[in-house]
Amino acid sequence: AKRHTLVLVEGEFDAMLLRQVCGSMADVMTLGGAAARLTTSDLMTLATYKRIIAAHDNDKAGERARAMLAQLSDRITDWPPTE
Numbered sequence: 001a002k003r004h005t006l007v008l009v010e011g012e013f014d015a016m017l018l019r020q021v022c023g024s025m026a027d028v029m030t031l032g033g034a035a036a037r038l039t040t041s042d043l044m045t046l047a048t049y050k051r052i053i054a055a056h057d058n059d060k061a062g063e064r065a066r067a068m069l070a071q072l073s074d075r076i077t078d079w080p081p082t083e
Contacts, residue, residue, distance in 0.1 A: 034061035
């Protein structure tokens, strides 16, 4: 069942772990890394969610990716890690 919230993470391992932890609360997706470019298919998928959380790694590449995603839509929240 599709959920209203999507959490975007950097890598496949992050996606698998987060899916185990919050599988019933949100969908989880990776774009394949912090430097990945959004495809038309990616944008179409993102458009179907009411809320999107960009939860990339706590490094320069993750920071840039979160900022880029947050500029796409007001439905995308930049959610930096605490550590």
